[in-house]
Amino acid sequence: MTAPLLxxxxxxxxxxxxxxxxxxxxxxxxxxxxxxxxxxxGESGSGKTTTAQAVLGLLAGNGRIEQGAIxxxxxxxxxxxxxxxxxxxxxxxxLIPQDPGxxxxxxxxxxxxxxxxxxxxxxxxxxxxRTRTLDLLTRVGLLPAEMRADQYPxxxxxxxxxxxxxxxxxxxxxxxxxxxxPTSALDVTVQRVILDLIDELRxxxxxxxxxxxxxxxxxxxxxxxxxxxxxxxxxxQGAVKDVLAAPQSAYTRRLLSDAPSLTKVRPARRAPGSGExxxxxxxxxxxxxxxxxxxxxFRAVDDVSFKVCRGTTHAIxGESGSGKTTTIRGVVGFxxxxxxxxxxxxxxxxxxxxxxxxxxxRNIQLVYQNPFGSLDPRQTIxxxxxxxxxxxxxxxxxxxxxxxxxxxxxVGLPETFLGRxxxxxxxxxxxxxxxxxALVLDPRVLVLDEAVSALDVTVQxxxxxxLDELQKALGLTYLFVxxxxxxxxxxxxxxxxxxxxxxxxxxxxxxxxxxxNSDYTRExxxxxxxxxxxxLALSTASVRG
Amino acid sequence: MIRYLIGRVGQALLVLMVTFSAAxxxxxxxxxxxxxxxxxxxxxxxxxxxxxxxxxxxxxxLPIWERYFRTLANFLTGNFGYSIQxxxxxxxxxxxxxxxxxxxxxxGFLTAIILTITIAALSNVVGMGWLRAAIQSMPSLFIxxxxxxxxxxxxxxxxxxxGLVSVISPGPVERLxxxxxxxxxxxxxxxxxxxxxxxxxxxxxxFVAVAKAKGASHTWVLWRHVxxxxxxxxxxxxxxxxxxxxxxxxxxxxxYGLNGLGGLTNQAVGNHDTAVLQAIVVISxxxxxxxxxxxxxxxxxxxxxxxxxxxxxx
Numbered sequence: 001m002t003a004p005l006l007x008x009x010x011x012x013x014x015x016x017x018x019x020x021x022x023x024x025x026x027x028x029x030x031x032x033x034x035x036x037x038x039x040x041x042g043e044s045g046s047g048k049t050t051t052a053q054a055v056l057g058l059l060a061g062n063g064r065i066e067q068g069a070i071x072x073x074x075x076x077x078x079x080x081x082x083x084x085x086x087x088x089x090x091x092x093x094x095l096i097p098q099d100p101g102x103x104x105x106x107x108x109x110x111x112x113x114x115x116x117x118x119x120x121x122x123x124x125x126x127x128x129x130r131t132r133t134l135d136l137l138t139r140v141g142l143l144p145a146e147m148r149a150d151q152y153p154x155x156x157x158x159x160x161x162x163x164x165x166x167x168x169x170x171x172x173x174x175x176x177x178x179x180x181x182p183t184s185a186l187d188v189t190v191q192r193v194i195l196d197l198i199d200e201l202r203x204x205x206x207x208x209x210x211x212x213x214x215x216x217x218x219x220x221x222x223x224x225x226x227x228x229x230x231x232x233x234x235x236x237q238g239a240v241k242d243v244l245a246a247p248q249s250a251y252t253r254r255l256l257s258d259a260p261s262l263t264k265v266r267p268a269r270r271a272p273g274s275g276e277x278x279x280x281x282x283x284x285x286x287x288x289x290x291x292x293x294x295x296x297x298f299r300a301v302d303d304v305s306f307k308v309c310r311g312t313t314h315a316i317x318g319e320s321g322s323g324k325t326t327t328i329r330g331v332v333g334f335x336x337x338x339x340x341x342x343x344x345x346x347x348x349x350x351x352x353x354x355x356x357x358x359x360x361x362r363n364i365q366l367v368y369q370n371p372f373g374s375l376d377p378r379q380t381i382x383x384x385x386x387x388x389x390x391x392x393x394x395x396x397x398x399x400x401x402x403x404x405x406x407x408x409x410x411v412g413l414p415e416t417f418l419g420r421x422x423x424x425x426x427x428x429x430x431x432x433x434x435x436x437x438a439l440v441l442d443p444r445v446l447v448l449d450e451a452v453s454a455l456d457v458t459v460q461x462x463x464x465x466x467l468d469e470l471q472k473a474l475g476l477t478y479l480f481v482x483x484x485x486x487x488x489x490x491x492x493x494x495x496x497x498x499x500x501x502x503x504x505x506x507x508x509x510x511x512x513x514x515x516x517n518s519d520y521t522r523e524x525x526x527x528x529x530x531x532x533x534x535x536l537a538l539s540t541a542s543v544r545g
Numbered sequence: 546m547i548r549y550l551i552g553r554v555g556q557a558l559l560v561l562m563v564t565f566s567a568a569x570x571x572x573x574x575x576x577x578x579x580x581x582x583x584x585x586x587x588x589x590x591x592x593x594x595x596x597x598x599x600x601x602x603x604x605x606x607l608p609i610w611e612r613y614f615r616t617l618a619n620f621l622t623g624n625f626g627y628s629i630q631x632x633x634x635x636x637x638x639x640x641x642x643x644x645x646x647x648x649x650x651x652x653g654f655l656t657a658i659i660l661t662i663t664i665a666a667l668s669n670v671v672g673m674g675w676l677r678a679a680i681q682s683m684p685s686l687f688i689x690x691x692x693x694x695x696x697x698x699x700x701x702x703x704x705x706x707x708g709l710v711s712v713i714s715p716g717p718v719e720r721l722x723x724x725x726x727x728x729x730x731x732x733x734x735x736x737x738x739x740x741x742x743x744x745x746x747x748x749x750x751x752f753v754a755v756a757k758a759k760g761a762s763h764t765w766v767l768w769r770h771v772x773x774x775x776x777x778x779x780x781x782x783x784x785x786x787x788x789x790x791x792x793x794x795x796x797x798x799x800x801y802g803l804n805g806l807g808g809l810t811n812q813a814v815g816n817h818d819t820a821v822l823q824a825i826v827v828i829s830x831x832x833x834x835x836x837x838x839x840x841x842x843x844x845x846x847x848x849x850x851x852x853x854x855x856x857x858x859x
Contacts, residue, residue, distance in 0.1 A: 058754055082762075082763070083762070085760075086760045086761070086762050087760065089757065089760040090759040090760035091760060093758075095754070095755060095758035097754065097755055097758075098751070099751055102752060103752050104752055104755070105752045105770050106848075106849075107773050107774060107777075107847075107848060107849060108769075116759060116761070117759040117760070120759055120760045120765065121760060152849040154849070154850045165755065
């Protein structure tokens with residue numbers, strides 16, 4: 001039997017932090033055979049990206065391989081100097097990076113960037129390289145290749161940029177491609193197309209892929225084998241269908257039950273509110289934006305209507321550019337719509353102005369997507385949660401302090417967090433703080449703008465559970481914006497699917513999922529990763545399965 | 546693109562106009578004037594009538610708005626008026642004093658750029674260890690040094706102690722070495738600080754990792770990916786620093802006793818010679834505005850992202 005393509009043996013990696021070494025990968029061993037797809041699955045901090053970087057010799061400056069071997073075609077490359085790595089990178093091992101947006105040099109054409117990998121490894125003269133570049137661009141579907149080659153990255157969409165990066169990765173027909181979260185920055189429908197493309201090229205060339213992902217659904221769909229990492233240690237590894245059907249470790253079981261795309265059990269939703277008691281009514285909302293100083297106008301939201309019963313959750317689904325953000329900015333009163341009405345608790349938001357609008361806003365609070373950017377790093381947690389109170393006839397200091405402490409307790413954070421700064425908190429904890437800040441004013445409506453999209457599945461499941469509990473306890477109405485249909489299916493009662501500014505589907509979640517009205521919704525549902533996965537042991541034989 | 550061009554040039558003209566007006570008003574608001582200083586001195590022994598006559602000959606007795614529009618009209622036709630103290634046209638004084646200052650400033654700027662590149666290159670190529678740290682801490686040392694002190698120290702060390710550069714009747718090149726350094730060092734400090742930080746930032750970008758994953762060597766990555774991205778933000782700062790360069794030139798000329806705009810400014814301030822001052826302010830503003838205009842126009846050429854944005858809105 002020949003040696004495996006990649007064999008990682010008892011690998012330990014540490015980062016130098018201050019004066020001491022912090023070990024992040026502890027004795028990891030696994031192998032990738034020729035032409036095989038192995039998924040490295042785990043949450044952030046599980047060491048999956050560090051392991052992948054080590055394979056490419058691209059550990060950050062303070063990272064060091066402490067022990068173990070990385071054997072590529074039987075040769076240990078773990079302690080190779082960078083110069084030696086230069087000869088195999090691109091040619092034998094290639095990378096498809098995580099964020100296509102920042103992974104291409106903004107001041108060079110994409111043709112130049114594809115050609116570069118051929119130049120570095122001296123594959124032919126100028127003309128041969130140009131021909132090969134155009135072939136590659138054609139192969140990844142960037143047409144017409146001649147025109148695309150002369151474009152700059154900012155002229156391409158995220159999916160197209162990822163195609164460029166795929167073209168670069170496959171240019172020299174490497175043995176192994178390390179794909180580090182290749183689609184997590186893309187919309188679901190684009191995600192599927194890109195994963196299909198990687199699959200296709202891999203089959204054509206017999207390339208093996210080490211797929212790093214936090215999304216078990218993606219891993220289940222695309223990999224032959226799974227390696228589950230937690231805290232830098234392997235929890236479990238094996239063939240995909242074995243791991244999914246009979247997970248051995250408690251951690252894998254938890255990951256599986258937290259993954260919205262793989263869980264077909266849905267917590268029972270309340271019956272939609274009693275008849276006509278609507279907390280949010282949006283009627284024929286239309287919003288135009290002026291286009292760069294000209295008289296032309298761009299219609300971002302086109303005739304959108306929906307109603308949300310008090311105490312229920314309404315989801316707005318769509319990809320970037322679908323108008324979902326514009327819609328919610330109208331609902332919270334940041335934008336005056338061009339036409340249409342938005343009533344919150346019977347009050348018409350579109351006619352409120354100035355002080356009245358400001359005062360009404362306390363009824364509608366917003367939780368943002370990015371828990372790292374939405375908290376002021378210089379404030380303490382207690383200042384962050386207290387701040388909204390100061391904007392509206394603040395109660396006395398002692399009362400405010402009590403309110404803040406109560407709120408923190410409500411969102412499941414200990415009181416010791418009050419004096420801390422956001423940087424000392426994890427992503428999930430920060431999102432809890434953001435929720436506490438939104439709830440401190442006792443709002444009636446909470447708008448959640450992709451509020452769980454940046455979180456790991458397990459943390460995401462916890463935040464969703466918290467939101468559910470708060471809704472029951474406080475009778476809140478949620479407007480939940482997401483691009484992730486699996487999450488939407490799990491937590492919302494009603495849904496609006498938006499596409500290019502229009503609402504293409506709407507109604508109770510079950511109805512929309514069972515009988516979508518539009519092709520777009522159907523495509524979205526099909527694109528949910530994990531649908532190809534063998535049914536899980538813990539799944540109830542659901543109709544939708 | 547054309548719209549952008551017209552907009553930028555319009556903005557530049559507006560800045561010039563505002564500078565002219567503000568300078569005019571401020572200079573007029575100063576107590577006393579050059580005519581008083583020159584002609585009321587006892588050795589002139591002029592009568593009050595004669596002084597009034599002189600004042601009306603210079604137009605100093607006209608109401609302020611009329612003087613404003615006259616001066617403006619004169620400036621537009623290239624007539625900067627008369628220096629009262631020297632009794633010659635201001636343009637003649639400028640002809641004598643502008644070239645040496647321009648020479649000093651441009652040499653200073655060039656040296657600053659060379660210093661900046663050297664410091665940044667050394668700190669990124671020399672590699673790890675104390676040397677990099679030492680080089681990186683140099684700019685913050687330079688930035689905190691006042692120009693006049695630096696000038697005196699350079700003379701002290703290089704001329705008096707080491708005897709390398711003669712200060713007594715130096716040659717035409719030798720005369721410039723120390724002033725140029727005095728001017729360049731404080732400007733290269735912020736520039737190299739920013740350049741080094743930019744390089745570090747660009748090196749941390751995902752596209753650099755992608756370039757390395759293609760098999761590119763460190764030098765290849767630096768030259769083909771890092772340099773252009775790191776230098777772009779420098780353009781803006783270079784435009785702004787040009788103002789500092791002019792101010793620095795004035796002090797430097799004073800320290801080294803050189804002829805130039807600095808000396809002229811000094812005299813004119815002492816004598817309240819408003820015509821000269823007005824011309825110097827407008828000329829400095831013109832230089833400053835032109836440099837920044839050039840920078841603004843260069844940007845879309847160097848950064849394709851801006852180019853597309855412009856052609857889309859134009």
